[in-house]
Amino acid sequence: MAVLYTCVVIEYSVLILKKKNLFYLFLMKLQKLKNIGMVVININNIKKILENKITFLSDIEKATYIIENQSEYWDPYTLSHGYPGIILFLSASEKVFHKDLEKVIHQYIRKLGPYLESGIDGFSLFSGLSGIGFALDIASDKQYSYQSILEQIDNLLVQYVFDFLNNDALEVTPTNYDIIQGFSGIGRYLLNRISYNYNAKKALKHILNYFKTIHYSKDNWLVSNEHQFLDIDKQNFPSGNINLGLAHGILGPLSLTALSKMNGIEIEGHEEFLQDFTSFLLKPEFKNNNEWFDRYDILENYIPNYSVRNGWCYGDTGIMNTLLLSGKALNNEGLIKMSKNILINIIDKNNDDLISPTFCHGLASHLTIIHQANKFFNLSQVSTYIDTIVRKIISHYSEESSFMFQDIEYSYGQKIYKNKVGILEGELGVLLALLDYIDTQNQSRKNWKNMFLIT
Template sequence: MNDLILNFAEKICCFDFDKLENSTNYNNNIPWEKYTLSLGYPSLVLFYSQLNKLFPSSKWRNISHKYIEKSLNYINEGITTDISMFSGFTGLCYSIWVASNEGKNYNVLLGELDKHFFKILDIKLKSVLPKKNFNTIDYDPILGLSGILRYTLLRKENPKFLEYTIKIINILNTSINYVELNGFFVPKFYIRPEDHFTEEDKISFPNGSFNIGMAHGVSSILAVLSLAKINGIEVSNTNETIVSLSNWILKNRMYDEYGTYWPGIIRIEDEINSDNIFKSYQIKRQAWCYGTPGTSMALLLASKALSDSNISTISINSFLNIFSRPESEWVCTSPTFCHGYAGILQIAKRFYQESNEIKLLKYIKSLENSILTFYSIENQFLFNNIEYNLQKAHIVKDVGLINGAIGVILSLIDIEHQEMCFWDQPFLLS
């Protein structure tokens, strides 16, 4: 796989990404947001920084620096109001931090970035604090506090970052509070009907719902609070929150002939009426974003934070059950990270790293082979993203981290190098 990774690095380093701003994909979206970690220059900074960690070379450091300079136009153009990890300022800061070799370089630049980071983080925190219930964009890793917290954890040796780390943890700890809803009490992470992302969900869940997934759901809160504890941050009530969220997720696991699984979303009716026991949920996806892979990973991290062998066993067995299920039921049609094979592959590698479960090795090999079926030297970035709309497949040429080629390529890093991998931190896998 090393040759493929290095070939990709050579192929894209001279590509004129700015010209992507003049292109659109099937739904008229531009496949390039130059200042975001999701699909912009920060994703390239992250990629070449990870490459330099694995294969140290001044060449990779210089390329990373080139993309840092391009990323800094984010500040010069004044587009600095979005604090999120994947779409905003945190992603930019994160990419430069990992390029800095944990602060050994770019000290002056990081100091300037930090000033603005705290300024817009204060705005975010003030908007979330008074809310009766959380919207997913308040707490998720894509746009919310989970992604921001993953970055502040990396900077915890800095007193101000530690202060804000604790502030965010305290806010996320309130997720287990219950709020009144039409005479019933439900967890604070209840999603109101109008806050659903899609019209389909608004129709399917007219009274509201609970999102279990890693991308936009409660699994992300569990994962990042567990990572905080694993990284030595002890905050009052965090243990209670990790236990409560774990129990809530475990309460909502479902079973069929292939074993345990989780749907992406739970109806409000099923939370209120425990007798209304989940007979009509179908598996819509097996991926990092929704379904068993991401949720079982969150539970694995919780088991490590709590030193709970029972949760660990459940999480490992639940993840293994995925491979007993016919692949046609995975709804996995793309090689990419968010809702494709790359996300499942990287989760499998992290499960193996934590558990040494030997069965995972053959599944890892199988997932790698599945990804390679999408490879073509003719593809602009070697791997295309494939999106479905109205049951029709659409090819999307995306170089980025979350739905693009960078996420695919990084997932192919050999399993023995996982100790040196930091690129999956924004996804809350490490």
């Protein structure tokens, strides 16, 4: 009996302990939900945040003063960090909220005038002339306004494309082919202009042929050691690497090749090239632990000890979106299914390394890419996950600050908070992601997501 009594006491104690543990786990779950801003998503609250920013930007003199004097990394004429980003946000807001913001938008466009008159340094999408053209084209009212200046920009870009790419000695470097600085970004702008400028179509085809030449060359997309951006990369990749990102890697040219076909622009052997290029991305050595590398060491000696963040610049989110574009362009159900499986794998992770709400490597791009993909797949579990990401983003919102969302990065183990306005790393990218989240309209029209080659 004593033994039986002891067993009963032990079992009862274990039961109590289990209940305590369950209660503890429940409390931890509540705390976790609290930590990510677990509030019921109220679309009206999101709209209020967006409308407050519209009101702020509509007071042009005050907004300009605060932005120019308090924003870090402000670069006035660039799409990534300047006035073109404001123009894109207001243009998108005008369509979603059915507001007449034409006069406000025009005032910000006028601020670009002095820079255009004195000459823009470079032709790139994120920091050059095509970025200004991109913003003006999106803001153009049914393609009637700003056409004169757009035609001038188009002509300069077309001339640049032919002059630059007629050089047979071109080296394979991200600054030549990527979205940020290279021809993937310029090509995406030209794709938006093909209906209004025949030469834009010719220049775009020239870019696609350039990509095709790289792909079938001896070293194809290998970026040599001397063309690595950072000294640490020169150490890690002595014989070079293949960049597998969307911002600086092969996903940019591949996405543009797919998008061009989807829009009826093809070069000789386009479909075969797109198939081969997509197959190249799927090489098994480009993956580690079922995730794509950000950069593949050609010597296969360097294996990073970190997990790649699933934002825009790198990560499986970009891989997923690019494969979806290729699948649609080629009408290939296998690629589409693969994209779907990657999407499910992404949402099964916690993605807690996305510490910043901003776009480049943060939650805003994570939300936008997954939300865009789920418009096609329409998976309920993805919709639930998207709501969780929105809550995380909203938890970073500051009502008191002139900058509603800050960019966050780690530096020597400490979180560093920076006030930035621009689309790429600042609050505008976050606000555009939230605007896209609440937008229920058909977005087959040209839109800001084109600049990231998400669409």
